[in-house]
Amino acid sequence: MSAYKDYIVRATAADDAIRAFAITSKDLVEFARASHNTSPVVTAALGRMLSAAAMMGIMMKGDDDMLTLQIQGNGPMKGITVTADAKGHVKGFANVPDVMLPPNKDGKLDVGGAIDLGIMRVIKDMGLKEPYVGTVPLQTGEIAEDLTYYFATSEQVPSSVGLGVLMNKDNTVAQAGGFIIQLMPFTSDEIIEKLEENIKNLPSVTTMLSEGKTPEQILETVLAGFDVTFHETVDAGFVCDCSAERVERSLCSLGDEDVADIIADGKPIEVKCQFCNKAYNYTVDELIEMRKRK
Template sequence: MSDYFIRALACNDTLRVIATVTTDTVSEAQRRHGTWPTATAAIGRTMTATMMMGAQMKGDETITVTLQGGGPIGAIVADADTKGNVRGYVTNPEVHFELNQKGKLDVARAVGSDGFLSVVKDLGLRENFTGRVPIVSGEIGDDFTYYFVKSEQIPSAVGVGVLVNPDHSVKASGGFLIQVLPGAEESVITRVEQRLSEIPPISRLIDEGRTADDLLDDLFPDHNYHILEKEPVRFRCTCSKEKFGQSIARLGASEIQTMIEEDHGADATCRFCKNNYHFTEADLEAMLH
């Protein structure tokens, strides 16, 4: 498997770590939505970070993340489960700018910084867990880091990156998540911070052929970690004709009757995967009865 994540504990079990490669997964999102390079980087970073958050959860729990920073890209939405399945979309996929002063895709300009990062976790309870923090930079990795610190009170470091080819295809994508657990010594935190300041950008490492296993070695060259699990990562949508049919049925009899008389059917397109579902007049009449 080319795309996968590793969940591990490091530094004598005082750090929780996830490392992942998501190149093919983000490529699938780019293909389905036709995103331009800056938009591809934005949706790829968001999907990668959301997937890593989902990997921390349990059982059938799911997570949905929305970034709305007031920039030209509009909203970025991604959701994921605990098994590496992730999907996402942006409101305006055809967004691209010249490279920023650091020679990178100008994701912050596309996202904006006047808005919020919102997280909804479906934990299988009566009510979902929700959290929201202001967007601090629009670079996405910084914004997820801020979310963990402010909303969940967990000191964290989130690194996500996407490289895009001139033909708009995805060259490399991936990320890491490091979280400080109770009992971590200050010297451990200092050592990790120093290491993060030394290693190249995560997307460049992946472009050079580094796997998720290799990324763990890059982050912890002393190999003071042990792996808890590995899971494949993939773009996977949970939409279906049945689900869209249920949504149409909830519109009510008069609305469905109008579809039959005026449109002679109905079409629904999933925002996440762009799959289209057609409902014939017979389908709609069955809903009425």
């Protein structure tokens, strides 16, 4: 588990016409990179998704609410799945973790090329009969622009999303974080114009983080000229709830023939959690015991 050095801030501005979130997520993104041994471009994509999902998670009200943010793309990475709760906990994985691509013309990691076009899906499980599912076509595959489009079309909330991951020369994570700014329905044209002007002149998220800006200072930069009120700070971390019991339950859910085949092989098996890559090992004797219990 990653130690909590990362956190999210939630704020409002312009007499509650604007709501805003920002995160610093370097440690949780580095934890994901180390767990999945991701290539730099995959680390950047997964890191952006984890940062966004963490902020979207704390927008939910219930303690047991769960959010899943998923991308299915035509590029070599295939897709990414990330889940978040309302407490700042996230976990996630990329379908193909070792994709290597040359950088963009501007020298940046080609996240859009690794993902390409496809769909973005947001699933909110809020304890109702059916989860809310919003699906939009990817606009760029760069993730921030795709989320901006999702909020505008699926949730009818005009938003601006900024996300960034900066890598060190040794391919560890140097900086990661982002922001989400959203306008309430009663926002005046004057406020919208001022905000658009601010965003147009904004340095990149990784530039602001590299300058040492905190999430609070990032929001103050984005919302320059507005009165900003900070409401809460939430610790953020990569937290996986996998366990030996859960893995055992999934093994028990296999058909009798499948379990018999595994036992007949006479070799111990290793089962890895898709989200955190933790390995669970079982001997043949343990599998036989498990079958008896089933």
